[in-house]
Amino acid sequence: MSLITKILVISSLILNSSLLIYLFGLIPFLLFISTLFNLGFISYLGFLLRERNELQTDFFDLLANFESYSTKLSQIYELEMFYGDDTLEDLIRSSKILINSFYSYEEKYYSSEETYDEAEPEETNLDDDNNDTEEDQSTT
Secondary structure (H helix, E strand, O other), rough: OOHHHHHHHHHHHHHHHHHHHHOHHHHHHHHHHHHHHHHHHHHHHHHHHHHHHHHHHHHHHHHHHHHHHHHHHHHHOOOOOOOOHHHHHHHHHHHHHHHHHHHHHHHHOOOOOOOOOOOOOOOHHHHHHHHHHHHHHHHH
C-alpha cells in the first residue's frame, strides 16, 4: 500500500469510530471492537491449528522416510557382499541414533497414542555378529 492509502484508511477508521461512538455510545462501540478482536483471534487460532496439524503430518512422513532408509541400509548390510563393512555398520548406527532422536522429539512435542513396535531399533551389537563369524571361521 502506498503512504497516501494508509493515511486515508487510518483517518477513515478514526472518523467512522468517532461517528459510531457519537451515535450509539461508548459501551456498544467497545463491545463491537471486542467482538471483532475475538473473531480475529478465533480465526488466527484455527489457522495455527491447521499449521500444527500439517507440521505434525510432515514430521511423521519424515520419520517414516528415515525408518525406511534405516531398514534398507540394514538389508544392504546383510547382503553377503557387504557383510562386515565398517562404513555400513557406522551408517546403520547413525541412522538408528537419528531415528531415536526423532522418537524423543515425537514424545516431547506430540501426544501420539500410536505405537511403533516394529520401527523401534533393536539393541543388537553388530560387533558380536562379526565376532561370531570370526569364531565360526576359526573353528573350521
